[in-house]
Amino acid sequence: xxxxxxxxxxxxxxxxxxxxxxxxxxxxxxxxxxxxxxxxxxxxxxxxxxxxxxxxxxxxxxxxxxxxxxxxxxxxxxxxxxxxxxxxxxxxxxxxxxxxxxxxxxxxxxxxxxxxxxxxxxxxxxxxxxxxxxxxxxxxxxxxxxxxxxxxxxxxxxxxxxxxxxxxxxxxxxxxxxxxxxxxxxxxxxxxxxxxxxxxxxxxxxxxxxxxxxxxxxxxxxxxxxxxxxxxxxxxxxxxxxxxxxxxxxxxxxxxxxxxxxxxxxxxxxxxxxxxxxxxxxxxxxxxxxxxxxxxxxxxxxxxxxxxxxxxxxxxxxxxxxxxxxxxxxxxxxxxxxxxxxxxxxxxxxxxxxxxxxxxxxxxxxxxxxxxxxxxxxxxxxxxxxxxxxxxxxxxxxxxxxxxxxxxxxxxxxxxxxxxxx
Amino acid sequence: xxxxxxxxxxxxxxxxxxxxxxxxxxxxxxxxxxxxxxxxxxxxxxxxxxxxxxxxxxxxxxxxxxxxxxxxxxxxxxxxxxxxxxxxxxxxxxxxxxxxxxxxxxxxxxxxxxxxxxxxxxxxxxxxxxxxxxxxxxxxxxxxxxxxxxxxxxxxxxxxxxxxxxxxxxxxxxxxxxxxxxxxxxxxxxxxxxxxxxxxxxxxxxxxxxxxxxxxxxxxxxxx
Numbered sequence: 327x328x329x330x331x332x333x334x335x336x337x338x339x340x341x342x343x344x345x346x347x348x349x350x351x352x353x354x355x356x357x358x359x360x361x362x363x364x365x366x367x368x369x370x371x372x373x374x375x376x377x378x379x380x381x382x383x384x385x386x387x388x389x390x391x392x393x394x395x396x397x398x399x400x401x402x403x404x405x406x407x408x409x410x411x412x413x414x415x416x417x418x419x420x421x422x423x424x425x426x427x428x429x430x431x432x433x434x435x436x437x438x439x440x441x442x443x444x445x446x447x448x449x450x451x452x453x454x455x456x457x458x459x460x461x462x463x464x465x466x467x468x469x470x471x472x473x474x475x476x477x478x479x480x481x482x483x484x485x486x487x488x489x490x491x492x493x494x495x496x497x498x499x500x501x502x503x504x505x506x507x508x509x510x511x512x513x514x515x516x517x518x519x520x521x522x523x524x525x526x527x528x529x530x531x532x533x534x535x536x537x538x539x540x541x542x543x544x545x546x547x548x549x550x551x552x553x554x555x556x557x558x559x560x561x562x563x564x565x566x567x568x569x570x571x572x573x574x575x576x577x578x579x580x581x582x583x584x585x586x587x588x589x590x591x592x593x594x595x596x597x598x599x600x601x602x603x604x605x606x607x608x609x610x611x612x613x614x615x616x617x618x619x620x621x622x623x624x625x626x627x628x629x630x631x632x633x634x635x636x637x638x639x640x641x642x643x644x645x646x647x648x649x650x651x652x653x654x655x656x657x658x659x660x661x662x663x664x665x666x667x668x669x670x671x672x673x674x675x676x677x678x679x680x681x682x683x684x685x686x687x688x689x690x691x692x693x694x695x696x697x698x699x700x701x702x703x704x705x706x707x708x709x710x711x712x713x714x715x716x717x718x719x720x721x722x723x724x725x726x727x728x729x730x731x732x733x734x735x736x737x738x739x740x741x742x743x744x745x746x747x748x
Numbered sequence: 749x750x751x752x753x754x755x756x757x758x759x760x761x762x763x764x765x766x767x768x769x770x771x772x773x774x775x776x777x778x779x780x781x782x783x784x785x786x787x788x789x790x791x792x793x794x795x796x797x798x799x800x801x802x803x804x805x806x807x808x809x810x811x812x813x814x815x816x817x818x819x820x821x822x823x824x825x826x827x828x829x830x831x832x833x834x835x836x837x838x839x840x841x842x843x844x845x846x847x848x849x850x851x852x853x854x855x856x857x858x859x860x861x862x863x864x865x866x867x868x869x870x871x872x873x874x875x876x877x878x879x880x881x882x883x884x885x886x887x888x889x890x891x892x893x894x895x896x897x898x899x900x901x902x903x904x905x906x907x908x909x910x911x912x913x914x915x916x917x918x919x920x921x922x923x924x925x926x927x928x929x930x931x932x933x934x935x936x937x938x939x940x941x942x943x944x945x946x947x948x949x950x951x952x953x954x955x956x957x958x959x960x961x962x963x964x965x966x967x968x969x970x971x972x
Contacts, residue, residue, distance in 0.1 A: 518928075554828035555757050558850035560761040565853045568966050569770065569915040578965040582918075589920055592850055608833075625929050630939035665934070 330489070341537065348471050352402035352464070359463060364432065368415055374449045376400060391415070396673055398594045406437060406446035408473075418647060420450070443707070476746050480663060482638055492516040492548075496525055503532060505539050506727070547602040550595050557592050564588065597717035601704075604724045609652040617647045617656075617681055617748070624660045625679070628668075634675045643681040649748045661724045662718040663688045663744055665689045670696065670742055684748040694736030749794040749864060753777045754784040754810065755826070756803050764797065768860070770915060771858070781805030785813060788821075794864050795822040797856075798843070800834060808838060814840045825903045826952035827963035877910050878972060879956055891954035901926055904945045909960060909970035918967040942959035944968060 329561040330338075380400065386394065391403045418430040430453040438447045492514075499511050512534055515523035567573075568582060603609065621643060632639060649656075667677045667690035675691035702723035705716040726733045732747040755761040758779065765775035776793075776862060778784035781804045788796070800807035805912075807813065810821060821891040825838045828849040837845045843887045844863045855931065865875070874885035881890045882903075889898050898906065908925050909917070922944070948960050961969045 399778075415929060552827055555760065559757065559763065559826070561850045562760060562767070562853055563916065565916075565921075566763055569767070569917060573962055577961070586917060588815045609831060630927065630943070631934050634936065634939035634942065654757050675861050 333482050333486055336486070337479060340478045340482070343473055344471060344478070348467075352467065353409070355467065356460065356464070357461060360456070363459065365635055367432045367453070367456070368434070368496060371415065371432065371449050371451055375434060375436050375447065378449070379436075380445060381439070383438060386440055388443065391440070391445070391505060400451065401447070401449045403438070403440070404446045404448065406444045417452070417453075430457075432492065446492055466721055479505050489518070492518060492521040493524070496521065496528065496541060505535055508536060508540065510536060540649075543602060543605060546598055547606075550599045550602065553591075553595050554599075557588070560588055561610060594717065597721060601717065601721055601724055604655065604721070604728060607728075609655050612650050612652050613650050613655055615653055617686070618643045618645055620653070620656055621679065621686075622683065624657055624664065628661070628664055631665075632677070634666060635671070637668060637677060638669055638675075639677045639679065639680040644680065644683070647684060648682065652715050653701075653726070655725050660686075661721055661747070662722045663746075665717055666722075666744070667742070686741060686746045686748070689741050689743040692737070692740060692742045696735065696742065749773050750773045750791070751860065752784070752787055752793045752796045752821075754790075754796065754802070755805065756780065756801075759895075760802075764856065767915070768857065770872065771857055771913065773860070775940065783945055785812055787802065788814060788819065789817075792819070794867065795824065795860050796825055797860075798825050800825060800827045800829065800838070808834075808841060811838060811841045811843055818925070820867060822860075822867050824856070824859055824863065826856075831950075850884075852918065852924060854908070854912045854915060854917040854921045855925055858908045858925070859913070861911040862907075863923045875910065880951075882906070891934045891956045894954055896950055896954045898947070898950060901916065901943055902950070904948050909968070913970050913972050916963050916967055916969050 382394075386403075390400060395402050395404075413434060414434070415434045418431050418433045420431050421427070422429045431450045432453055433448060433450045436447045436449075440447050499513065503509075503511050511529070513529060516522055516525070564581060564584060568578075573581075621641075625639070653727070663686075664677070664679075667688050670692050671677070671690050672693060677688070677690045680687045702719050704720045723733060725731075726746065728746075732745075734745045735741040736745070749772070751768060753761045753764055753775055755764070755777070756779050758777070761777045761779070765777060768775050773794075773882055776787065776791075778787050779818060781802045784802070798807045798810060802810075807825065808826075809827075814821060824845045825835070825843045825848055826847050826849060827834055827838075844866075847859065858921040869934065873886075874918050875882040875884065879892050881893075882888075883890075887900075889896055889903065904926060905922065907923065919937045919940050923938045924933065926933070926940065926943065944960065944962075947956075952958065952959075959972055961971055961972050963969050
């Protein structure tokens with residue numbers, strides 16, 4: 327769904343309503359003006375008639391009519407047979423002999439009597455001036471509207487922008503807010519009530535979230551800590567039981583069956599603690615590390631394990647690629663990726679490790695793709711392997727987040743590929 | 749040899765004591781900071797196992813006390829916290845080793861032996877066990893005066909077995925010892941078998957007695 331900027335939207339509304347007002351108002355304005363002008367014309371005609379009747383009529387003789395008509399273009403006296411009770415007033419077009427065009431006129435006719443003979447007095451007034459006036463008025467009208475719109479535009483562009491600035495500031499702060507970073511955000515006080523309310527509400531919301539988040543983190547960490555000692559006791563009890571000389575092979579099998587889930591619990595607990603520590607920004611000390619060396623060292627520790635699974639390893643590592651980070655975290659990252667490549671592998675499979683530039687690719691043979699959505703979430707990697715903690719890749723992701731490294735996963739042609747860009 | 753276990757979790761302390769007693773150590777237990785500081789003040793121990801979190805004080809303070817009184821007791825910190833800072837701080841103050849809970853008893857035993865060896869024999873590096881002589885500095889192993897060549901991991905295993913005489917050592921303990929912390933991420937510990945087999949083979953070829961016994965389903969035992 328496309329979205330429009332608020333200022334564009336308000337300007338759009340202004341523009342639309344201005345045009346609507348113009349469209350509705352222009353005809354009303356036009357007709358009102360016309361009406362006014364017409365009334366004015368009618369009054370003028372009426373005045374002409376009255377003046378005529380008052381000044382001219384009493385002294386006018388029939389013999390004067392011809393000369394009267396000769397010098398008056400707009401007032402004429404014509405013989406008339408009938409008798410008009412009241413004056414009539416109407417529009418009529420007359421041919422303008424100079425421009426050879428029909429021009430609109432307003433005409434008043436009134437019956438008069440000159441020396442006992444009925445005549446028709448006709449007075450007319452040109453409406454050409456009227457049209458010119460209309461045109462000028464319309465022009466002024468359009469100019470006014472245009473001016474209004476320009477001012478509106480300037481206001482929305484400049485002034486509104488300034489008014490909305492606190493909102494933009496708030497938005498920028500919210501955008502950079504990261505719950506897992508645990509940094510509080512604070513807003514400056516602004517002199518607009520609504521924005522202050524918004525800021526206060528946001529402040530409250532983020533503070534609450536932060537506190538819930540840190541409580542949850544602390545809970546996981548404390549729970550894991552509390553579990554360490556009972557786990558240690560269990561492990562030791564089991565070990566002591568193993569020392570018993572009278573143990574039967576059946577009992578021994580039971581004991582090692584207990585050992586496995588116990589080891590898994592230990593592992594999960596350890597990894598939860600590790601995650602909590604990474605989230606808490608422990609492992610802060612960083613050093614410049616040779617990636618190539620760290621990969622080889624980690625691989626060395628895993629050699630026995632990999633060999634026991636009959637998996638072959640091919641590596642293609644560029645020399646002297648250095649990155650600055652915490653050594654323990656880098657080791658854990660590489661270690662978890664490699665162990666993952668073992669766990670999700672096939673019988674007599676293969677692992678490829680390649681390092682080119684600042685990109686590490688670990689790929690291995692496999693049967694089914696991992697769920698991309700859930701891959702890096704805690705306890706969600708589905709696998710027939712029940713011994714892994716379900717936290718290895720979550721830890722990898724957490725480490726990548728910590729250093730803003732990019733990690734991608736792909737499954738193609740029965741090959742799992744993890745790509746880390748440092 | 750005397751060992752002091754400073755640990756508020758009695759269950760754990762007693763079990764450690766029980767295991768170590770089988771290795772001919774005499775163990776004493778201190779539950780609190782006060783008990784521990786009294787014992788440290790009066791007696792001398794070959795090795796002290798120190799829990800950092802005590803109900804009435806910090807284990808690190810005890811460590812500082814030891815160093816202030818210039819005691820020579822070896823110290824292994826045992827902590828549920830497994831935090832790098834504690835580890836670094838503890839080792840800086842003067843602890844000899846750091847072990848995170850939960851740990852394998854056999855790992856603890858091997859580390860105690862290594863510390864006592866360093867302290868007692870004044871860094872003499874020769875270990876004598878039955879017909880075997882191990883020179884830790886030269887990393888050489890002789891059986892009946894004949895040198896045999898062991899890989900680094902096999903030597904490691906041998907020392908681990910000697911540190912846990914007559915005790916059943918689980919495969920997972922061996923795996924962790926060989927691969928460090930990451931071993932408990934593995935989904936099986938079969939590689940231990942290969943190393944033990946190789947070690948046994950090399951020792952047998954040198955006419956060494958068959959001391960390493962496989963305990964079905966659980967692990968191995970060095971019978972001496």
